[in-house]
Amino acid sequence: SQQGEEDPQALSIQEGENATMNCSYKTSINNLQWYRQNSGRGLVHLILIRSNEREKHSGRLRVTLDTSKKSSSLLITASRAADTASYFCATALNTGFQKLVFGTGTRLLVSP
Amino acid sequence: SQTIHQWPATLVQPVGSPLSLECTVEGTSNPNLYWYRQAAGRGLQLLFYSVGIGQISSEVPQNLSASRPQDRQFILSSKKLLLSDSGFYLCAWDGTSSSGNTIYFGEGSWLTVV
Numbered sequence: 001s002q003q004g005e006e007d008p009q010a011l012s013i014q015e016g017e018n019a020t021m022n023c024s025y026k027t028s029i030n031n032l033q034w035y036r037q038n039s040g041r042g043l044v045h046l047i048l049i050r051s052n053e054r055e056k057h058s059g060r061l062r063v064t065l066d067t068s069k070k071s072s073s074l075l076i077t078a079s080r081a082a083d084t085a086s087y088f089c090a091t092a093l094n095t096g097f098q099k100l101v102f103g104t105g106t107r108l109l110v111s112p
Numbered sequence: 113s114q115t116i117h118q119w120p121a122t123l124v125q126p127v128g129s130p131l132s133l134e135c136t137v138e139g140t141s142n143p144n145l146y147w148y149r150q151a152a153g154r155g156l157q158l159l160f161y162s163v164g165i166g167q168i169s170s171e172v173p174q175n176l177s178a179s180r181p182q183d184r185q186f187i188l189s190s191k192k193l194l195l196s197d198s199g200f201y202l203c204a205w206d207g208t209s210s211s212g213n214t215i216y217f218g219e220g221s222w223l224t225v226v
Binding site: 033044104 | 200
């Protein structure tokens with residue numbers, strides 16, 4: 001079964017606006033990662049946040065992690081049409097072998 | 113730098129026919145390798161992973177099998193395809209850092225079983 005659940009399933013905004021996507025998970029984790037997928041393509045890693053971190057930044061991306069609520073958020077600031085894609089969270093469980101378990105994704109549409 | 117190649121990119125196969133999807137990784141040694149499947153509009157499901165040559169772990173019972181004949185080669189196979197095998201298949205490898213494993217994906221293979 002899926003570990004992560006993204007919310008919302010779809011998000012439509014205008015260029016320049018901020019986009020916020022949320023991810024909830026069920027079990028304790030070692031780290032949580034966000035990936036991006038353009039339509040029909042492979043996934044691209046965006047950012048990794050460890051379980052002992054609360055916030056991380058990379059360019060226009062900001063990720064937060066609340067382990068007490070078992071949730072994470074991805075904020076894309078000043079969005080661009082090129083940000084249009086599906087975004088997935090993935091959790092690495094506290095097991096010896098770090099398999100990533102992916103959520104179902106948020107489809108982001110940024111209109112010019 | 114490391115690269116991952118996956119082929120074929122698109123495949124249309126009749127029910128009952130065999131399948132072979134290949135994946136190779138360059139620029140790294142002894143990577144952990146993965147096969148994921150993504151149904152239309154869905155998340156990724158881990159099918160197989162491998163920590164070394166000849167070492168395959170299956171995550172879900174299914175009509176598919178995987179093999180790792182060489183350190184940087186991972187193959188996904190089926191003897192007889194089912195309609196339900198249709199989907200987008202992604203090969204991946206992971207790079208270990210002090211923070212954790214990051215997965216690097218190939219461009220995927222679209223399989224349509226007709």
